[in-house]
Amino acid sequence: MTQNTPMHAATTIAIVDDDDSVRGALESLLRSGGYTTRTYRSALEFLDANALTKTHCLVSDIQMPGMSGVEMLEQLIATGYHIPTIFITAYPAAAPPPGAHSPELVACLPKPCDADKLLNCIEAALLQRH
Template sequence: MKQDTQIPNSMTIAIVDDDDSVRTALESLLRSTGYKVKTYCSALAFLNTNGPAQTHCLVSDIQMPGMSGLELHKQLVAMGFHIPTLFITAYPEAVPSLGTDMSAPIACLPKPCETKKLLSFIETALFQQN
């Protein structure tokens, strides 16, 4: 029996990170894999667009100025968006608990991310929605 899956390029992955080099590297990797990618330099930049409504998977830094990735995740849930989320962080030992009132992220990966792990988690995030 054939599994019902969407074509990757029909799915949008949003990258939210205040580090331009991280955004650029992730965007290049994901585009080369066939995904549609949108990048944002901050959580507020993402929230102030129609990004949340168009995003199938979110890759977000945790520690960013203004609003952290965890605060972004909480805000999205409060707005009714349940986007599968992967967190990335340069400080994996300092990741705070999300609390029981939030949907759990798919993963929390250290920067730099191991490519195979990142792509595997993105695939898991995208296809758990189907």
């Protein structure tokens, strides 16, 4: 598990998932790791929230009603936002491999995801931003 450092508190992780319980569990995990979190029920809610420039890392479900996580990432890239992204999915066989869309895609983890693995992927994503 990562160390809780003051840098983490200045790091905002966006969590996008249509499942309230998953969103809540991820928020609790990341806050316990010292991160600032923002949660969104859908890709469109995230895109409309005016939070793109304040998001250091994105943790998103792939399959959601409306816009999928993959479509959201594609739209972010097309509009010039390069946010390191970690997908979580209940359907790992359908998940794109890391780097499939761009360097922004850091990892695809199965649901339920291992807490330590997710935190390690977030650390890798944050290093990628620098």
